[in-house]
Amino acid sequence: MEIPRHWRLKQQRYRLVGEVCQHCESKIFPPRDICPECGGEADTLYTFSGNGEVYSYTTVHEGPAGYDDSTPYTVALVKLDEGPTVTAQLTDVDEDSLQIGMPVEMVTRKLKNDGDERGMIVYGYKFRPRMAVA
Amino acid sequence: MTTLKPSTKLLKPARSVGITGYGVYIPRYRLPAQEIARVWAGGKAALPIKEKAVPGLDEDVITMSIEAARNALARADIHAHQLRAIWVGSESHPYAVKPTSTVVAEAIGAVPNTQAGDWEFACKAGTEAIVASMGFVGSSMADYAMAIGSDTAQGRPGDALEYTAAAGGAAFIIGPAENALATINASYSYVTDTPDFWRRENQKYPEHGSRFTGEPAYFKHTTSAGSTMMEALGVTAKDYQWAIFHQPNAKFPQRAAKMLGFTPEQIEPGLLAPVIGNPYSASAIIGLSAVLDIAKPDDRILLVSFGSGAGSDAFDITVTKEITNRQDKALKVQDYIDRRTEIDYATYARMRGKITMK
Amino acid sequence: MSDVVIVGFGQTTVGEHWDTDLRKLSYQAIDAAIKDAGGLRPQALYVGNMLAATLSKQAHLGPLLADYAGLTGIEAVTIEAAGASSAAALRAGYLAVKSGQLDTVLILGIEKFSDKIGSGFDEALATTSDSDYEAVQGLTPVAQAALLMKRYMHENEVPADGFAGFALTAHANGAGNKNAMFQKAIKPELYAKGGMVSEPINIFDVAPHADGAAALVLARRELLPSNGPNPLIKIAGSASASDTLALHDRKDMLFFEAAHQSAGKAINQAEISLDQINLFEYHDVFSIYAALSLESVGFATRGQGWKLAADGGIARDGKIPCATMGGLKARGFPGGASGAYQAIEAAQQLRGGAEANQIEDPEYALIQSLGGPASTAVTHVLQRLD
The missing domain is CATH 3.40.47.10 (Thiolase/Chalcone synthase)
Structure with a gap:
């Protein structure tokens, strides 16, 4: 069981809580202790909007243990509107409709079971094609 | 049995309360009823609905509740920290033990100063949580509480239930009437021990009493709840613009509406079973959300839920001027209905874990 | 010293x-x-x-x-x-x-x-990436390479078979290496028919x-x-550099900065220039890595590494012979042992013992081994002592 490892990351995983650097105002995800932009200390939490665009994407046909039941699935590099890029699965998508540059938005979904179906469910961010609010 | 005077039967909070925000979630996949009939009935069966919403492999009651809750928060325009309760009603909580509500509370940023709990009363667990929220806010114990009804409904393959058992969720933020997009004037619940439908511990699929689910269960409870409340309020069906009933299929709510004197026009915007199926705890309140999406200030709405076992919660709701400021702040029911990807039975069987892997 | x-x-x-x-x-x-x-x-x-x-x-x-x-x-x-x-x-x-x-x-x-x-192997392999922010999303090394290749092809307008040169060269050279996993040359038609692993990566873009x-x-x-x-054989230059472990943490994902840094240091240490290098054993675990290595070290300009391979520039008689004993692609990818194989293969060439694959009279060989997408890059210059 890997409960502590997942549990301590719940804020990042469930709702993209990163940081904003108090020195240079860079938005940082995932949170770290030193701002990658200016080298200053970073410790102020910042919740990302969840909006971004696809930098690149591909499909996984042979998944690692824990993911092999959900293949094929799409993984992508998503550039968030606030700056950082994250690696994340795309969900609710059809492979044929994917394009580099397409706008996406964060949703919280099941990532995997910790171990088998007896283990805790690991939830976290994924992205889907953006559904515009009128 | 103690007999109450009509007016004392009503549940009315000391402080006026209302709906501060609402939001829904409906998954994108649709399984046409005809496809189920193809597999289980040689293509020939009376179809209770057109199609039902099916969750994806990475979706469950927790993920659907989170999205519905986020939509509700966007409409309420309050901070998650102001919520003093996150209550989730469902009969398909992902864990048998471990709350859905704590994950939802964490995901929307409502922790740690909050109540959290999972509710179960078949298909009316969500409205039960709304009544509790009314009491919580109406007593001034808290300013805001969130009640969610969400289900990934189970139906045994080939069973009549399979045609309709669907997935979806709706979240309601109950708060003081001053900041509400609709006030809840009163509610009334009608409850008896009626075993029309159940799922025993550790059983994968529910059992139901077939035609017994009709007269003694659904109709008795929905109409009793609706008529008792209307009588106590001194109103009739004509006083309402809209009415929503729990929707186990397309027929039941239409008949219940008729029995209470409502016209087809009054229930049309909230009648979604034909296109999304029956998402159990979310059924009636997704219907209410669809009505709120199109409602105008001063519209009066009757909501009647139904939970097997059995009981109905009735609500008398009046839309306020605020509605127009909030309708567009989050995705609407129709947005989710329009996001539609049809699947076949084999894909559905895989997505719903109906294929034995070990 | x-x-x-x-x-x-x-x-x-x-x-x-x-x-x-x-x-x-x-x-x-x-x-x-x-x-x-x-x-x-x-x-x-x-x-x-x-x-x-x-x-x-x-x-x-x-x-x-x-x-x-x-x-x-x-x-x-x-x-x-x-x-x-x-x-x-x-x-x-x-x-x-x-x-x-x-x-x-x-x-x-x-x-x-x-x-x-089985899938436990892929799970183990994924632990070399950022476990909390990459692997947890179901990302595998090959999928990550596909993300890079997709973006590279998008930005540089590379045709679908643009990367074929890497596999063709590797397999041609593997044919002359009795220790190689694949000892058979392949034709361009075979590359074009290669099954997709993770689009756009086909089976010939991945080292086994x-x-x-x-x-x-x-x-x-x-x-x-x-x-x-x-x-x-003298180790004339040795340098190592690191980059972010997670690919997404880089400002410029299509340039292997650590590969650039470590190669520059190793070459300076050897007191030679790039054009004195007679062969380059790169880390072609994925063909996109090979292209980016050529560019990051300086054998090709940005976005043009694939062309060097397509035009025969990395063949044994090309401008800069690469993967001369088959590289990771044809010799095979024995994980952490790859760098030792590269050193041995370069030493074979410098000793004049590469048999059928012998480069003509080489004096300097550059070898570069990568951990992940050049999150670690270790570069050595080997020199023949006469």
Whole structure:
């Protein structure tokens, strides 16, 4: 069981809580202790909007243990509107409709079971094609 | 049995309360009823609905509740920290033990100063949580509480239930009437021990009493709840613009509406079973959300839920001027209905874990 | 300070060694290397390995392998840097000898990928990426390479078969390497028909996972007789650099900065220029890595690495011969042992012992091993001493 490892990351995983650097105002995800932009200390939490665009994407046909039941699935590099890029699965998508540059938005979904179906469910961010609010 | 005077039967909070925000979630996949009939009935069966919403492999009651809750928060325009309760009603909580509500509370940023709990009363667990929220806010114990009804409904393959058992969720933020997009004037619940439908511990699929689910269960409870409340309020069906009933299929709510004197026009915007199926705890309140999406200030709405076992919660709701400021702040029911990807039975069987892997 | 030279080396064939375990496979390479070095007994063993702790349920390889090889008692440790593990071990050995602390060091690259089968293998492989922010999303190394390749092709307008040159060259060279996993040249038509692994990566864009052990004996030059049986190979440059572990944390994902930095340092240290290099053993675990390595080191300009391969520039008679013994693609990818194989193959070329694959009279070879998407890059310049 890997409960502590997942549990301590719940804020990042469930709702993209990163940081904003108090020195240079860079938005940082995932949170770290030193701002990658200016080298200053970073410790102020910042919740990302969840909006971004696809930098690149591909499909996984042979998944690692824990993911092999959900293949094929799409993984992508998503550039968030606030700056950082994250690696994340795309969900609710059809492979044929994917394009580099397409706008996406964060949703919280099941990532995997910790171990088998007896283990805790690991939830976290994924992205889907953006559904515009009128 | 103690007999109450009509007016004392009503549940009315000391402080006026209302709906501060609402939001829904409906998954994108649709399984046409005809496809189920193809597999289980040689293509020939009376179809209770057109199609039902099916969750994806990475979706469950927790993920659907989170999205519905986020939509509700966007409409309420309050901070998650102001919520003093996150209550989730469902009969398909992902864990048998471990709350859905704590994950939802964490995901929307409502922790740690909050109540959290999972509710179960078949298909009316969500409205039960709304009544509790009314009491919580109406007593001034808290300013805001969130009640969610969400289900990934189970139906045994080939069973009549399979045609309709669907997935979806709706979240309601109950708060003081001053900041509400609709006030809840009163509610009334009608409850008896009626075993029309159940799922025993550790059983994968529910059992139901077939035609017994009709007269003694659904109709008795929905109409009793609706008529008792209307009588106590001194109103009739004509006083309402809209009415929503729990929707186990397309027929039941239409008949219940008729029995209470409502016209087809009054229930049309909230009648979604034909296109999304029956998402159990979310059924009636997704219907209410669809009505709120199109409602105008001063519209009066009757909501009647139904939970097997059995009981109905009735609500008398009046839309306020605020509605127009909030309708567009989050995705609407129709947005989710329009996001539609049809699947076949084999894909559905895989997505719903109906294929034995070990 | 004295020069550090490669006195001897040995390697096993690269492939699926079902019936040979970690220690026996290691011993085969060690035994061959020590014999090649004229029986020189090493004072230390630096093991480069990536995943034995997970795949073979065996950590603490130093004492295990030293003891099994009859070297009980010597200093013996493991160095891990994912795919660059044994290149990092080579650099550690180089530093130990160069500093004067040790006179002779044994470097061993060993990987037993075939000890774990199924999705557990992919899970283990994914631990070399950022576990909390990459692997948790179901990302695998090959999928990550596909993300890079997709973006690269998008930005540089590369045609669908634009990367074929890497696999064709590798397989042509693998045909002349009796230790290679694939010893058969392939035709462009075969590449074009390759099944998709993770779009746009097809099966010929991925090096095959395999078992292998490769060992080198390093020594201080002045300790050796001047009339040994083999030409001596000097480690003329050695450098290592790191980048962010997670690919997404980089501002510019399509440039291997660590590869650039470590190559620049190693070449400066050797006091040569890029055009004096006669061959380049790059880390072509994915063809996109090969293209980015060519660009990051400076053999091609940005976005043009694939063209160098497409135009024959990396063939044995090309501008800069690459993967001269098959590279990771055709020789096979024995994980953390890859860097040791590269060093041996370059040494074979410099000794003039590459047989059918011999480059004409090479003096300098550049070898570069990568951990992940160049999160670690270890670069060495080898020089033939006449």
